[in-house]
Amino acid sequence: MDQIKGAAVSVQQSVADVGEIVLRERPTMEHVLLVLFLAAATYMYLGASEFAAAAAVFPRVTAGVTIVLSILLLFRNYLPGPIRSFVAEPMQLGSKEAIMGEDEDDDGDDEPAEESTQQAGAYTYDIDDPRGPAVTGFLCVLYMVLTFTIGMLYATPIFVALYAYWAKMEKFRAISLTILSFVIAYAFYSLITSDIAIGFYTEWRLPVP
Amino acid sequence: MSFAVFLGAVEALLNPVTLGWIFVGIMIGIIVGALPGLGPPLGMAIILPLTLPLQPADAIILLIGVYSGSMYGGSIAAVLINTPGVSSSAATMFDGYPMSKQGKAAEALSISATASAISGLFTITALILFSPLLITMVLAVGTPERFLIAVLGLAMITVVTRGSVAKGILAGVTGLLVTTVGSAPMTLDRRYADSLLLFDGIDFVAVLIGLFAIAEMMKLAGQEGGIAEGDVVIGGSVLEGVKTTVRHPVTIVKSGMIGMIVGAIPGAGATVSNFVAYSEAVRSSDDPDSFGTGNEMGVLASEASNNGTVAGSLVPALSFGIPGSSSTAVLIGGLLMHNLRPGPSMFQADGNLLLTYTMLLALLAGNVLILAFGLTMVTKLGYLTKIDTDYIIPMVVVLSFLGTYALRVNPIDIVTIIFFGVIGFYMVRYNYSVIAFVLGVVLGDIAEDNLYRSLQLSDGSWMIFINPFEYGRWISPFIVLAIVALLFGPFIKRAISR
Numbered sequence: 174m175d176q177i178k179g180a181a182v183s184v185q186q187s188v189a190d191v192g193e194i195v196l197r198e199r200p201t202m203e204h205v206l207l208v209l210f211l212a213a214a215t216y217m218y219l220g221a222s223e224f225a226a227a228a229a230v231f232p233r234v235t236a237g238v239t240i241v242l243s244i245l246l247l248f249r250n251y252l253p254g255p256i257r258s259f260v261a262e263p264m265q266l267g268s269k270e271a272i273m274g275e276d277e278d279d280d281g282d283d284e285p286a287e288e289s290t291q292q293a294g295a296y297t298y299d300i301d302d303p304r305g306p307a308v309t310g311f312l313c314v315l316y317m318v319l320t321f322t323i324g325m326l327y328a329t330p331i332f333v334a335l336y337a338y339w340a341k342m343e344k345f346r347a348i349s350l351t352i353l354s355f356v357i358a359y360a361f362y363s364l365i366t367s368d369i370a371i372g373f374y375t376e377w378r379l380p381v382p
Numbered sequence: 383m384s385f386a387v388f389l390g391a392v393e394a395l396l397n398p399v400t401l402g403w404i405f406v407g408i409m410i411g412i413i414v415g416a417l418p419g420l421g422p423p424l425g426m427a428i429i430l431p432l433t434l435p436l437q438p439a440d441a442i443i444l445l446i447g448v449y450s451g452s453m454y455g456g457s458i459a460a461v462l463i464n465t466p467g468v469s470s471s472a473a474t475m476f477d478g479y480p481m482s483k484q485g486k487a488a489e490a491l492s493i494s495a496t497a498s499a500i501s502g503l504f505t506i507t508a509l510i511l512f513s514p515l516l517i518t519m520v521l522a523v524g525t526p527e528r529f530l531i532a533v534l535g536l537a538m539i540t541v542v543t544r545g546s547v548a549k550g551i552l553a554g555v556t557g558l559l560v561t562t563v564g565s566a567p568m569t570l571d572r573r574y575a576d577s578l579l580l581f582d583g584i585d586f587v588a589v590l591i592g593l594f595a596i597a598e599m600m601k602l603a604g605q606e607g608g609i610a611e612g613d614v615v616i617g618g619s620v621l622e623g624v625k626t627t628v629r630h631p632v633t634i635v636k637s638g639m640i641g642m643i644v645g646a647i648p649g650a651g652a653t654v655s656n657f658v659a660y661s662e663a664v665r666s667s668d669d670p671d672s673f674g675t676g677n678e679m680g681v682l683a684s685e686a687s688n689n690g691t692v693a694g695s696l697v698p699a700l701s702f703g704i705p706g707s708s709s710t711a712v713l714i715g716g717l718l719m720h721n722l723r724p725g726p727s728m729f730q731a732d733g734n735l736l737l738t739y740t741m742l743l744a745l746l747a748g749n750v751l752i753l754a755f756g757l758t759m760v761t762k763l764g765y766l767t768k769i770d771t772d773y774i775i776p777m778v779v780v781l782s783f784l785g786t787y788a789l790r791v792n793p794i795d796i797v798t799i800i801f802f803g804v805i806g807f808y809m810v811r812y813n814y815s816v817i818a819f820v821l822g823v824v825l826g827d828i829a830e831d832n833l834y835r836s837l838q839l840s841d842g843s844w845m846i847f848i849n850p851f852e853y854g855r856w857i858s859p860f861i862v863l864a865i866v867a868l869l870f871g872p873f874i875k876r877a878i879s880r
Contacts, residue, residue, distance in 0.1 A: 227834060
């Protein structure tokens, strides 16, 4: 296990080193986001050639702009002054400093929002424990997989129970919350749609209570 | 004609069912607003799928009730535990929490309730009185201008909200790109829909829920605190708070108007108006140094402005489908979900004018409810601040999954909420405007529809947007100029000054 973990860290390190040379800055999840936008937009731009002319205009224009801006943002450290200013520097009419009459920090820093609550439009929470978002995201994916396999009606209490376990919730409260979640899911099942009891891939159906 | 419709709206409002939905919406809004980490867009996004079985008018009234109620609810946590339930109450903390520490929490909360209600009543009344002019204006705008106004809205959002302009445009345009999956709005060509699951495109409700609910819950899961430690003592006099508020009508009206004007600017929203109104209160005060130490005017100005924003943000939302804030983006989502397209039809007597007036009147009634609830329940509000986020997170995720899936029973929607939840989490982290992205998603079909019609009018020439001599569209070039000035003006000015 440790070997696998070590190998993964080593690969990650190598990718980050190469990325740093190419991008002239240490790669972050922002770069992953931009690459994702770029890849999706490129696929959609090329795919638009298969549509009728009238249906192709809008996707082509939006995909084209997405491609250009993603590339500019990815390679912002190569850009000359004025273009870099447009691409990388914040430019707000409604910044808190402007409103409150304080000095504007205009150094173009690109730090994560959690580290900067400088702007009025940017009331954000600090991330104290990075495991929280990761575990929540993982449990959401698990919830999705369970939904596809055994149906959302039964996946729901499992998800809540797992979350309660992760959050080290008091046993009585965890059980109560799990039961409450099943009641909510059952209300959806009986009042809105019975399809939430079906697993998509298997179409296997647990006996409905 | 309009007055007859207005009377019809009054009649519709007096229906007990409608009043019931206003009550439910306001209550949900107050609770959602008071719980740190939630907020109006999230609350509205979760409620959105559940409104499907409702009549369109009831659904929209419920959503708008949540929106209005949460504006007041946000002040509860701001005053009691120094954490704004919603970002639009951030400035309320500056004086609300010191008042609470001085044993005047009840006074602060009653100022908040009274100022919110009076400001809401004032601004909604102003909007209703202003509506005939608004109707004339909206009906005078043609298809090319409508497309350009959509682009202008996007441009304003990128400038007003945080992050670089390029990041803002990228977020907005990517949102537009998402809407190209599925059937083209006019030609009905199938695009990027190799799988049957994508035949109807990516559901914007799922995108909204992903961006607002899942992304927010991921963020909240990484945050410690935010709930009251120990017992929250709510001391002070409720009556004193009411008296303080009614003694300052100028501040209420001024802050409400600031909220309304700022709210009408796409992307600015209540967070900005909150600070603008607060700073104006500081500027015009005889004792500016007392702000931040428990000055009642700080709470009053801040809370009056954020409820005023609700009325302002409805102007671009109903007129052109451009949301003034994240909450109005979800509201537009609700309109579209119920086959109500923002734009001229919302103001035509033979269209949806009745709904528009009913909605505005419901907001008026909602503000009376906020006042009644705020003043009578003020001593009980501390309970809301004691709910641990560990209970909130799984329940919000569950409601998001169930609500989204129940809407179309399409498994791709579950993938969508998780995918956009993760995207939204990182967009916020790296200062990409989520509101611009949402605007793109909500506006995509409307923008493409108007672009398509415009190009049909001009036989495919884009000059229709900039050449008034050939096409006789004299407003369009000015809107184009405004877009260019907004996006590039500050950089050109800076380059020249260097």
